[in-house]
Every structure is written in C-alpha cells, then in structure tokens.
Amino acid sequence: DIVMTQSPDSLAVSLGERATINCKSSQSILYSSNNKNNLAWYQQKLGQPPKLLINWASTRESGVPDRFSGSGSGTDFTLTISSLQAEDVAVYYCQQYYSTPYTFGQGTNLEIK
Amino acid sequence: EVQLVESGGGLVQPGGSVRLSCAASGFSFSSYWMHWVRQGPGKGLMWVSHINTDGSTTNYADSVRGRFTISRDNAKNTLYLQLNSLTAEDTAVYYCTRGGGGFDPWGQGTLVTVSS
Numbered sequence: 001d002i003v004m005t006q007s008p009d010s011l012a013v014s015l016g017e018r019a020t021i022n023c024k025s026s027q028s029i030l031y032s033s034n035n036k037n038n039l040a041w042y043q044q045k046l047g048q049p050p051k052l053l054i055n056w057a058s059t060r061e062s063g064v065p066d067r068f069s070g071s072g073s074g075t076d077f078t079l080t081i082s083s084l085q086a087e088d089v090a091v092y093y094c095q096q097y098y099s100t101p102y103t104f105g106q107g108t109n110l111e112i113k
Numbered sequence: 114e115v116q117l118v119e120s121g122g123g124l125v126q127p128g129g130s131v132r133l134s135c136a137a138s139g140f141s142f143s144s145y146w147m148h149w150v151r152q153g154p155g156k157g158l159m160w161v162s163h164i165n166t167d168g169s170t171t172n173y174a175d176s177v178r179g180r181f182t183i184s185r186d187n188a189k190n191t192l193y194l195q196l197n198s199l200t201a202e203d204t205a206v207y208y209c210t211r212g213g214g215g216f217d218p219w220g221q222g223t224l225v226t227v228s229s
Contacts, residue, residue, distance in 0.1 A: 038214075040214070040215030040216070042158075042215075042216075044158075049208055049219035049220065049221055049222055050158065050208075050216075050219055051217075051219070052215045052216060052217035052218075054215075055214045055215040055217075056214060056215075061215075061217065093157065093158055095158070095215065095216075097212075097214065097215065097216075100160075100163070100172050101160050101172075101174045101175070102148075102160040102163075103160065104157055104158040104159070104160070105157075106157050107157045107158075
C-alpha cells in the first residue's frame with residue numbers, strides 16, 4: 001500500500017498569512033504514460049463531507065478560490081493557501097488515486113492564530 | 114445539480130448486517146466509477162471500495178474484503194454497500210463519492226454504529 005504522510009499534523013496561521021501543508025507518498029504517484037500525478041487535496045470543515053480542492057496535484061477545481069494552489073511531483077506535494085481567510089479553518093487531506101487501496105494522509109488541522 | 118444522498122445507516126449489533134444505499138442525480142451515473150469512503154469518529158478518511166461503470170469490476174480495502182459487497186443499479190442510479198459481520202471497528206460515517214481522478218462530489222454520509 002502507498003502510505004501518505006502529511007506535515008504538520010496541525011497548523012495555526014494568522015489571517016492574511018500563508019499556510020503550507022506538505023504531503024509525501026511512500027512511492028511515486030506519477031503516471032509516466034500521461035505525466036500526471038494522481039494526487040488530490042480535500043478540505044473538510046466540521047460536520048461536513050470532504051470537498052475536492054485540487055486534482056492531479058495542481059489543477060484547482062471549479063469554484064475553488066485562487067488562493068488555493070497545489071504543487072509537487074513524484075513523491076512530494078504541497079498545498080498552499082496564499083492568504084488565509086477565516087472560512088479556510090478546516091482539516092485538509094491529501095489522497096493518492098494511483099493504485100488501490102486509495103490512501104489518504106492523516107489530515108492537517110488548520111486553525112487561525 | 115450533481116448530488117449523492119446516502120441512506121441505510123443506523124445502530125447494528127456486533128456480527129450484524131446492514132445495506133447502505135446512495136442515490137445519485139444530476140449526472141450520468143452509469144458513466145462513472147463509484148466509491149465508498151468511511152470516517153470513524155474523530156478519525157481520518159479511509160477508502161473502502163470501488164466499482165466500475167457496469168459493475169463487473171470491484172475492489173476492497175483489506176480490512177473489509179470478504180465482509181462488504183459493493184454493487185450498483187444503473188437503471189435506478191443507485192450505489193449500494195452491503196456490510197456483514199460487523200464489528201465495533203466498522204463504526205463510521207460512510208460516504209459515497211464519484212470517481213474520475215479525485216473524488217467529487219461526496220454525499221453527506223450515513224452513520225453506522227456497531228454496538229450491543
């Protein structure tokens with residue numbers, strides 16, 4: 001199984017400041033045939049289901065604010081929120097869909113400092 | 114509007130069974146792989162199972178293989194998950210979600226509580 005490890009487990013950032021969450025996979029999740037990284041980022045607010053933010057490591061989903069961006073390739077990935085807003089308080093998960101079982105990171109709890 | 118609505122959860126005794134349903138609307142259900150993902154109380158997300166477009170291919174997490182069965186009825190736009198031989202470790206909110214790269218959208222989930 002591919003293990004997804006996020007860091008940090010929790011993060012407190014001031015409003016308007018940058019938040020960075022890292023995700024590392026235990027093996028490459030880059031499909032050589034199409035040069036796409038099979039990695040997604042989700043946001044889960046309290047009491048709600050997860051919401052897909054970023055697909056293919058760096059493709060922002062429709063309607064997702066452009067302060068959210070994804071980067072990285074191979075085994076190392078990053079979710080960046082460029083200017084933290086109050087509504088961004090949530091738990092963030094990365095996930096690989098390269099091979100089953102499709103595994104998630106343990107989650108990063110993002111709070112306002 | 115693309116929508117997924119789960120149902121069927123509840124309180125189940127250890128060793129018991131329950132069938133979850135997920136009603137899909139707003140998209141061509143028969144064109145998508147579908148997944149179940151669960152989340153234990155205060156815990157992270159765990160992929161449970163998936164099924165291909167015509168139901169001929171399925172896969173499961175090791176912890177549920179042999180106990181859970183995923184199926185679909187494309188005529189009814191409905192996804193199912195049959196849960197058997199339940200233990201306390203299966204207590205979770207069960208979400209259905211659409212595949213195609215990342216998972217989107219997700220239903221609101223249905224809670225299965227395994228307890229005597």
